[in-house]
Structures are given as C-alpha cells and as structure tokens.
Amino acid sequence: MTKLISLIDALNERIGRTVAWLALIMVLVQFIIVVQRYVFGIGSIWMQESIVYMHGFLFMLAAGYTLLHNGHVRVDVFYRQATPHRKALTDLCGTVFFLMPVCVAIIWLAWPYVSNSWAIFEGSKETSGIHGVFLLKSVIIVFAVLMILQGVSLAAHSVRILTGAETPPDPTSADTPPELF
Structure with a gap:
C-alpha cells in the first residue's frame, strides 16, 4: 500500500514540477506577442491561442500536485x-464524500464532450489557430483522473494516520503553506 501511495505522490510531484514551467513559458510568449504587436505590428493567432492552451494545461494538470502539497482552498476556521487525528478524519471524509464523487461526475459528464471532440479532431475556429482543441478538452479527464489518484493517496495517508501507522506531517515543514491569518 505504501508503494502505491509513493507512486501516486511521485507521479503528481513530477507532473506538477514539469507543468510549472508553463508559467514561465506563458510569460515569455505573452511578452513576445506584445512586442510583435506593438513594436512590429505583427499579430499571431497561433501564439495567442497557445497562451490559453498553456494556461489550461498548467492549472488542470497541476491540481493533483496542489492537492499533494495541501495547497487547495479550504475553510481553515476549524x-x-x-x-x-481530526485533520486526518476530515481529509478522509472530504476525499470519500466530496472529492471522489465530484471527480467521477466530471469524468462521466465530460466523456461525451471529449469523445465528440476527438471524433472530429476539433480544432480552432481560426484558420491560423491551433488545431488541437480535442487535446485541450482531453485534459479535463486527465485532471479528474489525477485528482482521483491523489485522493486515493490522501485517503490512504489519512487512514494510516488514524491507525497510527504513519505520523502526521509536521505543520512547520516546508511543504506546509504559511498561515495568512
């Protein structure tokens, strides 16, 4: 079981660190777009659409990484x-009763949307745009799968903490985001 947990955590860690580079690439591409447009009077629909693609890939693929590092928004009042022990119980219940059902619903509802896009290899409405809309839509399902996998890992960590097989993470560790309030 711990090998599966480690494998899931490593997968989302690697994906998160890899797609994080898209943030820098987006800034550079946006800078090039602005320089081309306002200095040279050149426009590129393909480059403009690439920003949308990178933004979508960044946030959808890094969601599991964010969950791994406890970076998602939650009500911290309690x-x-x-x-x-209570945090582990809350994480377990939240994963089982909220995260998993929502991700399964996303896959269930997105499947026809994505498969229809693949059936016609949907592309940009612009002639010189990126003709890979079907790939962008596929990220919806990849997002849900990565979140389910990380949810399985989170639930397993929670069960291990509740049973005493694992010590809870240190709240002062580098993985824990600083408290704002």
Missing part, C-alpha cells in the same frame, strides 16, 4: 486548530 481545520487549522484541529488535532492531527
């Missing part, structure tokens, strides 16, 4: 002051 969670922040909770004991490690």
Whole structure:
C-alpha cells in the first residue's frame, strides 16, 4: 500500500514540477506577442491561442500536485486548530464524500464532450489557430483522473494516520503553506 501511495505522490510531484514551467513559458510568449504587436505590428493567432492552451494545461494538470502539497482552498476556521487525528478524519471524509464523487461526475459528464471532440479532431475556429482543441478538452479527464489518484493517496495517508501507522506531517515543514491569518 505504501508503494502505491509513493507512486501516486511521485507521479503528481513530477507532473506538477514539469507543468510549472508553463508559467514561465506563458510569460515569455505573452511578452513576445506584445512586442510583435506593438513594436512590429505583427499579430499571431497561433501564439495567442497557445497562451490559453498553456494556461489550461498548467492549472488542470497541476491540481493533483496542489492537492499533494495541501495547497487547495479550504475553510481553515476549524481545520487549522484541529488535532492531527481530526485533520486526518476530515481529509478522509472530504476525499470519500466530496472529492471522489465530484471527480467521477466530471469524468462521466465530460466523456461525451471529449469523445465528440476527438471524433472530429476539433480544432480552432481560426484558420491560423491551433488545431488541437480535442487535446485541450482531453485534459479535463486527465485532471479528474489525477485528482482521483491523489485522493486515493490522501485517503490512504489519512487512514494510516488514524491507525497510527504513519505520523502526521509536521505543520512547520516546508511543504506546509504559511498561515495568512
């Protein structure tokens, strides 16, 4: 079981660190677009659409990484002051009753949308745009799968904490985001 947890965590860690580079690439491409347009009077629909693609890939593929590092938004009014046991119980219940059903619903509802896009190899409405809309839509399903996998890992960590097989993470570690309030 711990090998599966480690494998899932490593997968989302690697994907998150890889797609994080898209943030820098987006800034550089946007800078090039602005320089081309306002200095040289040249426009590129393909480059403009690439920003949308990179933005979508970045946020959809890094969601599992964000969950791995406890970076998703939550109501910290009760969670922040909770004991490690209560935090593990909250994470387990949240994963089982909210995260998993929502991700399964996303896959269920997105499947026809994505498969129809693949059936026609949907592309940009612009002639000189990126003709890979079907790939962008596929990321919806990849997002849900990565979130389910990370949810399985989170639930397993929670069960291990509740049973005493694992110690809770140190709240002062580098992985824990600083408290704002």
